[in-house]
Amino acid sequence: MEERKIRLKVNGKDCELSVKPNELLLNVLRNKLGLTGTKYGCGTGDCGACTVLINNEPRLSCLTLAVTVDGAEITTVEGLATNGKLHPIQEAFVKHGAIQCGFCIPGIVIMAKGLLDINPNPTVEEIKEALKGHLCRCTGYINIIKAIKAAALEMSKG
Amino acid sequence: MQTKFISREQKRHDKKGERLSSQFYTVGKPAPRKDAIPKVTGQEKFTTDVVVPGMLYGRVLRSPYPHARVKRIDTSKAEAMGAVCITFEETPKIKYNERIVSIPSATFKDRTVLTGKPLHVGEPIAAVAAETEEKAEKALKLIEVEYEPLEAVFDPIVAMKPGKPNLHDHIIIEDKVVEIKNNIAAKLEIAEGDVEKGFQEADIVIEREAKLGRPYHAQLETKSAVCVPEPNGGVTIWTTTQTIHNCRILIGEIFGIPLNKVCVKKVALGGSFGSSIQMNTILPICVALALKAKKPVKLVSTREEDMYDHCRYSMIIKYKLGAKKDGRLVAGQMDVVVDIGAHNIQAYPLIGCMAGWLVDLYKIPHIKYSAKAVYTNKAPACAMQGFGNPQVNFIAQTMMNEIAEKLGLDPIEVELKNYVGLGDVFWGQGPTVRSVIRSCGVEELIKKGSEMIGWRNRGRPEEKKGDIVRGIGMARGFHTSGAGGPLPGEAVDFSGAMIKINEDGTVDVIASLQDMGGGALEAGLRIVAETLGVPLDCVELAPTDTCTSVYDVCLHATRGVYVGGGTLKKVAEQVRQKLLEYASRILGTYPQYLKIRPDEKRKQGIIYAEGISGKEITIREVAATARNKNWGTIAAVDSLRQAQCPPAYTVYFLEVEVNKRTGEVRPVRAVVGADCGTVIDPIYAVAQIHGSFYRGLSYALYEDTRYNRKTGELTNKGFLSGYNILKAPDMPNPDDVQVFFASTYEETGPFGAKGIGEAAINPVPAVVANAIYNAIGVWIRQTPITPERVLKALKEKGGE
Ligand code: FES
Ligand code: FES
Numbered sequence A: 001m002e003e004r005k006i007r008l009k010v011n012g013k014d015c016e017l018s019v020k021p022n023e024l025l026l027n028v029l030r031n032k033l034g035l036t037g038t039k040y041g042c043g044t045g046d047c048g049a050c051t052v053l054i055n056n057e058p059r060l061s062c063l064t065l066a067v068t069v070d071g072a073e074i075t076t077v078e079g080l081a082t083n084g085k086l087h088p089i090q091e092a093f094v095k096h097g098a099i100q101c102g103f104c105i106p107g108i109v110i111m112a113k114g115l116l117d118i119n120p121n122p123t124v125e126e127i128k129e130a131l132k133g134h135l136c137r138c139t140g141y142i143n144i145i146k147a148i149k150a151a152a153l154e155m156s157k158g
Numbered sequence B: 001m002q003t004k005f006i007s008r009e010q011k012r013h014d015k016k017g018e019r020l021s022s023q024f025y026t027v028g029k030p031a032p033r034k035d036a037i038p039k040v041t042g043q044e045k046f047t048t049d050v051v052v053p054g055m056l057y058g059r060v061l062r063s064p065y066p067h068a069r070v071k072r073i074d075t076s077k078a079e080a081m082g083a084v085c086i087t088f089e090e091t092p093k094i095k096y097n098e099r100i101v102s103i104p105s106a107t108f109k110d111r112t113v114l115t116g117k118p119l120h121v122g123e124p125i126a127a128v129a130a131e132t133e134e135k136a137e138k139a140l141k142l143i144e145v146e147y148e149p150l151e152a153v154f155d156p157i158v159a160m161k162p163g164k165p166n167l168h169d170h171i172i173i174e175d176k177v178v179e180i181k182n183n184i185a186a187k188l189e190i191a192e193g194d195v196e197k198g199f200q201e202a203d204i205v206i207e208r209e210a211k212l213g214r215p216y217h218a219q220l221e222t223k224s225a226v227c228v229p230e231p232n233g234g235v236t237i238w239t240t241t242q243t244i245h246n247c248r249i250l251i252g253e254i255f256g257i258p259l260n261k262v263c264v265k266k267v268a269l270g271g272s273f274g275s276s277i278q279m280n281t282i283l284p285i286c287v288a289l290a291l292k293a294k295k296p297v298k299l300v301s302t303r304e305e306d307m308y309d310h311c312r313y314s315m316i317i318k319y320k321l322g323a324k325k326d327g328r329l330v331a332g333q334m335d336v337v338v339d340i341g342a343h344n345i346q347a348y349p350l351i352g353c354m355a356g357w358l359v360d361l362y363k364i365p366h367i368k369y370s371a372k373a374v375y376t377n378k379a380p381a382c383a384m385q386g387f388g389n390p391q392v393n394f395i396a397q398t399m400m401n402e403i404a405e406k407l408g409l410d411p412i413e414v415e416l417k418n419y420v421g422l423g424d425v426f427w428g429q430g431p432t433v434r435s436v437i438r439s440c441g442v443e444e445l446i447k448k449g450s451e452m453i454g455w456r457n458r459g460r461p462e463e464k465k466g467d468i469v470r471g472i473g474m475a476r477g478f479h480t481s482g483a484g485g486p487l488p489g490e491a492v493d494f495s496g497a498m499i500k501i502n503e504d505g506t507v508d509v510i511a512s513l514q515d516m517g518g519g520a521l522e523a524g525l526r527i528v529a530e531t532l533g534v535p536l537d538c539v540e541l542a543p544t545d546t547c548t549s550v551y552d553v554c555l556h557a558t559r560g561v562y563v564g565g566g567t568l569k570k571v572a573e574q575v576r577q578k579l580l581e582y583a584s585r586i587l588g589t590y591p592q593y594l595k596i597r598p599d600e601k602r603k604q605g606i607i608y609a610e611g612i613s614g615k616e617i618t619i620r621e622v623a624a625t626a627r628n629k630n631w632g633t634i635a636a637v638d639s640l641r642q643a644q645c646p647p648a649y650t651v652y653f654l655e656v657e658v659n660k661r662t663g664e665v666r667p668v669r670a671v672v673g674a675d676c677g678t679v680i681d682p683i684y685a686v687a688q689i690h691g692s693f694y695r696g697l698s699y700a701l702y703e704d705t706r707y708n709r710k711t712g713e714l715t716n717k718g719f720l721s722g723y724n725i726l727k728a729p730d731m732p733n734p735d736d737v738q739v740f741f742a743s744t745y746e747e748t749g750p751f752g753a754k755g756i757g758e759a760a761i762n763p764v765p766a767v768v769a770n771a772i773y774n775a776i777g778v779w780i781r782q783t784p785i786t787p788e789r790v791l792k793a794l795k796e797k798g799g800e
Helices: A025-032 A088-095 A105-118 A124-130 A142-156 B036-040 B076-080 B133-142 B195-201 B244-255 B282-293 B303-307 B347-361 B389-407 B411-418 B442-453 B520-532 B560-587 B619-628 B682-701 B764-776 B787-798
Strands: A004-010 A013-019 A051-054 A057-060 A073-075 B056-062 B068-074 B084-087 B124-130 B144-149 B170-173 B176-179 B184-192 B204-212 B224-229 B235-239 B262-265 B297-300 B314-323 B329-341 B366-375 B425-427 B434-436 B468-480 B495-501 B507-511 B539-541 B594-599 B604-609 B616-618 B634-640 B647-659 B665-675 B737-741
Touching: A013 A025, A025 A051, A051 A105, A057 A105, A088 A105, A088 A142, A088 B036, A105 A124, A105 A142, A105 B036, A124 A142, A142 B682, B056 B133, B056 B282, B068 B124, B076 B084, B076 B133, B084 B282, B124 B133, B124 B282, B184 B347, B195 B314, B195 B329, B195 B366, B204 B389, B224 B282, B235 B244, B235 B282, B244 B262, B244 B282, B282 B297, B314 B389, B329 B347, B347 B366, B347 B389, B347 B425, B347 B468, B389 B411, B389 B468, B389 B764, B411 B442, B411 B468, B442 B468, B442 B647, B442 B665, B442 B737, B468 B764, B495 B560, B495 B619, B507 B520, B507 B560, B520 B539, B520 B560, B560 B594, B560 B604, B560 B616, B560 B619, B560 B634, B604 B619, B616 B619, B619 B634, B647 B764, B665 B682, B665 B764, B682 B737, B682 B764, B764 B787
Parallel strands: A004 A073, B056 B297, B235 B262, B329 B366, B507 B539, B665 B737
Antiparallel strands: A004 A013, A051 A057, A051 A073, B056 B124, B068 B144, B084 B124, B170 B176, B184 B366, B204 B314, B224 B235, B224 B297, B314 B329, B425 B434, B468 B647, B495 B507, B495 B634, B594 B604, B604 B616, B647 B665
16 A cells, blocks of 8 residues: 655654555554554544544544544643643642553543643533543543543633 | 440551551552553553564454364465464464462363364464564465354353253363363352251241343453563563463463563553453463564454453352341352353352352351353353452342341341351352451441431332432442462462662562552552651662562452552561661661651651660661672562451442333442551542442443354454443442441551452442332342343333
C-alpha cells in the first residue's frame, strides 16, 4: 500500500509523517511517535482507552484512520501537563485515589479534559454519562467521578 | 449469646506494645500513591508498551473449532514470505499446568505450548512472527490447516455422561500419568458430623439450587509478552503476570533453560483480577517464537483472543440447609458441579477452597460437601476475584435470609447467631490451610451498617406498592488474607524481599510481589517507611526482576498486605536493627535506647536517643559513615511464611430499585463495612472496596460469557460490544456509597493489618438478590440477574 504524507500537530509539536491509508491513529501515535500513554483496550470502540483529543474533541484513536485527520491538532495524555506541572484534572485524579492499575486512566483523563472544556461545571449525572464509553475495571468509577468534580471546581477558581 | 466485641483500647496497639496506632507516622495517613504520577501522565510502562530494538511482532493461529484434531498443517507459504513460524509439531511436548501456586501433588498438568488437538475455540495451534504486525497477520492467513472436527460438549452435566467425548484421556500429576474418566477433572467430598441426623433435628429444612454465570475478567490490558533471546541461551521477558517467579520456573521447565538465565522483569499490570495467577498462554508461545527467530518478539493479544483465554468458574450449586426455630443452623449439605472449560488450571484447589468458604461462613455442626469439576469445550476458567467464594456466598446468604423470613426472624439476628468469628477455626485455602481467628469485626460492622442504611425501616415486600419499588438487602462476606497456616498445606505461601539503605539515606525496596493496581506494594512502602522511621518520600520500589529478587509465590488470595507487607516489615526490622547498631557506634550509646523518627523537611530519618540532647544523627550520616569506614551496606534480605490466614470481613447493605414492568434492577445506595484490621492506606483501602463493589454488581446483574452450541464460539465472538457489563451511569452516585471500617487489630499482621480486596466482592451477588427479595418478594438464584429473569420470577410468583 502507498504511504501518504500527513501533517499533525501533536501535543503542540508539528510533525510530518508518512502513513498507510489503513493505518490507525492509535498505532501511529504509539508506534511512530512513541506516545504509548494512549492505550489499546479493544480496537472496537468499546473501552475508551485509546481516547485522544482531535481538535479539542475527545475521539477514539482506534477507530480513526490517521489519513483522515491530516492537519489536525492532537492532544494525548502526554500533552496535558505543562512545564512539568500536572493539569488540574491529573492533580485531582492523584489526590482522590482515582488511579488503580492505570490502564484506563489516560483515556479517561483526556475525556475529562474534553468534557470540562465545553462544560466547566458538569453534574454527577453528566460525568457518569460522559464515562459511559470508558471501561474502568478497577475503580468502580466512584473516585474518578469525585476527581472530575473536584477538578472542575479547582479549574473554575482559575 | 456470648459477646464477640473486641475492646478498642485492648487491640489498638502492637502486641509487643510498640506504639499506639494514633502514633503511626505513615500507616493510616492519606498520601498519594507513588505510581500515580507516571500513570496519570501516560509514562507508566506496561508490557504492551515495551519496545525492544529489532523486535518482531507475533500473531497466533487459533482453532475455529471447539474440539478437533489437526490432520495437516503447512506453514511453507508463510515462511516463504519471510515469517518465522512455529506449530504444535515442533514446540515442546511437555505437559504443564500454568499455575504453580499449589504444591506439585495438587497441580494437574494437562496442556502444552501449542496443540494439535484443540479443545476450545481460540486454542492456539501455531504462531508466526514478522517485522510488522501487518506482515504477521498476512503470514497467519497463509498457514494451511486441515482439521477433523470432533464432537464437543458444552454442558458439564452432559459431559459426565457415558459415551460423551473425553477431552483429556489422561493428565500428569507430578510425574505420574493419571487417567481422566467422564471428563471429571477433580472431585472432593468432605463430611463432618452426621448430616442425616442433623436434618432430623432441624425445625425447618429448605433445599435450593443456584446457577452462577461465567464472567470474563475484562481486565483493561490484554494478555501480552515480550521476549528477548540472550546470547547465553537464556531469555529476558516482560509479561502480564501476578507472579514473575512462577513464570520463570515454568519457562525454565518447558524450554529446558537454567533458571539463572531466565530473567522475568516486573512491569506494571493493567488489571488482572485473577487472570494472570497463571502464566498466560501467550507467554510460552512468545518465547518459542523468539527462540526460533533468534530475535526479540512481542506478542499482544487482541481483545477477542483474550476473551477466549480466561473467565470465572461457572457452576451449579445445590444446597440443603436445616435450622432450629430460633434460627440456629444444624445441618447443611452442598453439592457442586463446576464447569471448568477446556483445561484444569486450578479446579482442585477451587473445590477445596469452596468447602472452606462454606464452613467459614456459618457454624454448622453437621455438614456434607461434595464437588465435581468437569471439562467442557469452552475457554478455560481460572481464578477470578473471590475464587469460588462469591458463588458459595450467593446461595448460602440468600438461603439464610429465606430461612429468617420463613421463621419470622430478622436476618441480622440469624447472622449473629451463626457466624464464624473470634476464636473459631478458619479455612483460608481449603481443608489443608487452617488457623484460629484472632480478630473479627462482624458484629460491629453489622450494628453500625444497619443503622446507617436504616435497616429497621426497610419494610416488607408485600407492603411495597407500584411498578417501581425499592428494597434493602444485607449480606456478609469474608476472605482469607493469604494462604499461610501453621502446617504446610497444599498451597505454597511465602514471600521474600530485600531492603537496603542507600548512601544518602534513601531506601531501595526490592520485592518480587506484583501489584495488580490495587496498591498492595504502595501499602508495602508505607509499612517499610513506618518500620524504619523514614518519610515515605525516602522509600522507592526498585525495578525488579527474577534474577535480582527473592521469591514470592503470587499476588492472589488477598495476601498482598498481610503476607507481602508482613515480609517487608520483617526485613525492614532487620535493616532497622543494623541501622541502630551502626548509629550507636557513632553516637556512643546502646542501640536499644535509640529511636528513629521521620523528618519530612529534611527528607531523612533521624536516629536519636530519647531525652538525651545532642545524641542525634540522620540515616544519611549513618549510611555514609558505614561506607567510608568500610562497615558494609545496611541491608537485609529474608523470606516470611505467615503461620496464619486471618479472614477480612465485609458487610454490605444495599438498596435497589426494581422496575416490575421491565424487570430492570438498579443499585441506588450502599453502606459497606469492612474489617481489614489496621487500615494501612485509607484512600486505597476504600478504593479497593469501590472496585470490588462494582465488579460484584456487574457479576450479579450483567456479566456472562455465552456459547453458541453449534459452533462453540462465544455469542459475542469475543467483542466487548456484545458483552454486558456495568457502565458508569448504572453505578450509584459517589455520595450514595458509604464505606466504613471496623476498629480491629490483627495481631499477626503488619501493624495490625489484614487483607481486603476479595472480601469486598464476595457478598455482593448475595446482597443484590436479598435486596431484590425485599423489593419484590422473589428469590432469584441465577446470575446474571437479568431483567428477563426478574420478570420470569415475578410471573412464576404471580402464578403461585
Ligand atoms: S481501544 Fe479504542 S475504544 Fe477500546
Ligand atoms: S484503573 Fe484499572 S482499569 Fe481503570
